[in-house]
Amino acid sequence: xxxxxxxxxxxxxxxxxxxxxxxxxxxxxxxxxxxxxxxxxxxxxxxxxxxxxxxxxxxxxxxxxxxxxxxxxxxxxxxxxxxxxxxxxxxxxxxxxxxxxxxxxxxxxxxxxxxxxxxxxxxxxxxxxxxxxxxxxxxxxxxxxxxxxxxxxxxxxxxxxxxxxxxxxxxxxxxxxxxxxxxxxxxxxxxxxxxxxxxxxxxxxxxxxxxxxxxxxxxxxxxxxxxxxxxxxxxxxxxxxxxxxxxxxxxxxxxxxxxx
Amino acid sequence: xxxxxxxxxxxxxxxxxxxxxxxxxxxxxxxxxxxxxxxxxxxxxxxxxxxxxxxxxxxxxxxxxxxxxxxxxxxxxxxxxxxxxxxxxxxxxxxxxxxxxxxxxxxxxxxxxxxxxxxxxxxxxxxxxxxxxxxxxxxxxxxxxxxxxxxxxxxxxxxxxxxxxxxxxxxxxxxxxxxxxxxxxxxxxxxxxxxxxxxxxxxxxxxxxxxxxxxxxxxxxxxxxxxxxxxxxxxxxxxxxxxxxxxxxxxxxxxxxxxxxxxxxx
Numbered sequence: 001x002x003x004x005x006x007x008x009x010x011x012x013x014x015x016x017x018x019x020x021x022x023x024x025x026x027x028x029x030x031x032x033x034x035x036x037x038x039x040x041x042x043x044x045x046x047x048x049x050x051x052x053x054x055x056x057x058x059x060x061x062x063x064x065x066x067x068x069x070x071x072x073x074x075x076x077x078x079x080x081x082x083x084x085x086x087x088x089x090x091x092x093x094x095x096x097x098x099x100x101x102x103x104x105x106x107x108x109x110x111x112x113x114x115x116x117x118x119x120x121x122x123x124x125x126x127x128x129x130x131x132x133x134x135x136x137x138x139x140x141x142x143x144x145x146x147x148x149x150x151x152x153x154x155x156x157x158x159x160x161x162x163x164x165x166x167x168x169x170x171x172x173x174x175x176x177x178x179x180x181x182x183x184x185x186x187x188x189x190x191x192x193x194x195x196x197x198x199x200x201x202x203x204x205x206x207x208x209x210x211x212x213x214x215x216x217x218x219x220x221x222x223x224x225x226x227x228x229x230x231x232x233x234x235x236x237x238x239x240x241x242x243x244x245x246x247x248x249x250x251x252x253x254x255x256x257x258x259x260x
Numbered sequence: 261x262x263x264x265x266x267x268x269x270x271x272x273x274x275x276x277x278x279x280x281x282x283x284x285x286x287x288x289x290x291x292x293x294x295x296x297x298x299x300x301x302x303x304x305x306x307x308x309x310x311x312x313x314x315x316x317x318x319x320x321x322x323x324x325x326x327x328x329x330x331x332x333x334x335x336x337x338x339x340x341x342x343x344x345x346x347x348x349x350x351x352x353x354x355x356x357x358x359x360x361x362x363x364x365x366x367x368x369x370x371x372x373x374x375x376x377x378x379x380x381x382x383x384x385x386x387x388x389x390x391x392x393x394x395x396x397x398x399x400x401x402x403x404x405x406x407x408x409x410x411x412x413x414x415x416x417x418x419x420x421x422x423x424x425x426x427x428x429x430x431x432x433x434x435x436x437x438x439x440x441x442x443x444x445x446x447x448x449x450x451x452x453x454x455x456x457x458x459x460x461x462x463x464x465x466x467x468x469x470x471x472x473x474x475x476x477x478x479x480x481x482x483x484x485x486x487x488x489x490x491x492x493x494x495x496x497x498x499x500x501x502x503x504x505x506x507x508x509x510x511x512x513x514x515x516x517x518x519x520x521x522x523x524x525x526x
Contacts, residue, residue: 119307120346122333124460125363134359138350 006179014155017094025102051100059164089166094155105147109140146213266313288511296520306333339462347441354437357424
């Protein structure tokens, strides 16, 4: 078996899990920040529980739920596609452990958007959905992206819950952390070092992305610098703006020196 | 014309408002910081809900605690210039206005409240039908031309930008169309805030200390520009200010707000 197989499997599991985490986390964060909800504290505690529960406990809970005699397991069994000890179970475990991270990041990012922008949108007659899509979401984007990256990293490193529900089947459910564990246990030094290197490299890139997201603000731009990048003018405005206006084309992205 | 009579209890202040703003006039809510001026404005705009009372705009009831009416800010047809501008920082100057023009049409279904004849009698140019819009565009000296022919919900981003540019021209900031707000000076930002508020052709205009962050010279220039704009845009205006000389210069009437009370003839 190729030593790269766990890497590919991990990337697949973490990517699919992140898609779900992103959608569900953002939806929940929006629902909880939009208005005061009854039992909000209770709901929130439920969403955040996986963050404080030991992964093996979480894995056992999932096993009870998706296992042969669990409520979801019985239905899936009847449909002819049980998930326990498949890579799908690894995805489920990853979603559950990374959802609190995504939720927390999204909630902080959405709360961080000054209400005056949304209010301005309202007085301009924009509907709530459009306000969310065109105003809130872009302004919260750096936080949401960094939350997504963190969730991906968390999914990539998931061990305990995955071991419980997906097992450690080489080539089928053996992700990087499980493969590393097995390699060290079995004394396969070379394989262990390869996995170590790949994981560290991946983690480094992810941390770089998070750091980059944190620096993105809508800080004042330096007009002179933007003139050098006319190709990056905002979409569609080139045809309308007067010739001299190019100086502000990249205004506001302010990535350089944006940290304040 | 605006009629406001409402109460709102805040943790530190009890707001009591009872006043009218006659058609086409500028009423200044003048008072110290923390007197509750902005809260009154937010209640009229629908951003805050009063505890009791009534508010009507152009003869249409937009809030009534008795009848359980509370129109959304979107349906009230107000133009609001916020103290800090509240310009969308991620959008260019042009897109700040263009986004506003991509809202639904007609903007204020509240106009279907049965007060249409009364409104028409008052000659308000900002009635939310095609003819009214054409009137609004006419007053803007060509700004927003063709608006009546294009239902807003179908405006593409490009069409909206084309309609937005004349508003920037009108406020003298067309050359800054592609800059984001952070790359504009304080005065330019407030001009953009005015362009954006006027572009949606509001029935009334609410101004929350729009020039308070500017230096004295820029501020007096902006006062001149405001008075010039006032020749063209004849809707009722409420201006919030803590500056007595500004209030006297720009207001047709001044209503003092003190400790949450803005009561006419008190």
